[in-house]
Amino acid sequence: MGRIGAGQAPNLLLLRYTQKWKVTNVTALHSILLPSIVVEKRPPLSPLTYVRKIGKPEFTLAEVYAYEEAMHAVYPENSHVREKIWQQLRVLRDLGYLEFPERGRYRVVIGAGDRG
Numbered sequence: 001m002g003r004i005g006a007g008q009a010p011n012l013l014l015l016r017y018t019q020k021w022k023v024t025n026v027t028a029l030h031s032i033l034l035p036s037i038v039v040e041k042r043p044p045l046s047p048l049t050y051v052r053k054i055g056k057p058e059f060t061l062a063e064v065y066a067y068e069e070a071m072h073a074v075y076p077e078n079s080h081v082r083e084k085i086w087q088q089l090r091v092l093r094d095l096g097y098l099e100f101p102e103r104g105r106y107r108v109v110i111g112a113g114d115r116g
Helices: 045-052 061-065 070-074 082-094
Strands: 012-017 022-030 058-060 098-102 104-109
Touching: 012 104, 045 061, 045 082, 058 061, 061 082, 061 104, 070 082
Parallel strands: none
Antiparallel strands: 012 022, 058 104, 098 104
16 A cells, blocks of 8 residues: 555556445556556556645645546546546545545545555
């Protein structure tokens, strides 16, 4: 998990969820273990990257959505970038990186990448 927090995410993350979509297990696979056809050569659509760019411990959903166009440029075929941002913020919450103190507001639990 330290590598994920440091922005050095492996090529494939497998997440196990409960029926209520809470993440219960994360398995990270490096590209060496995957056939070349599986490995994408694009950065992941990760709001954590943009949370770091916001650069403050508390931020709003609108501040993350401000990067929607940049994320869409990486994945032009994805017509649901906004929904993916919201989903990934929930995953970061379930992994313990973020708290949702109130609707539309977020708080970094650890220094958005300082986990080790």
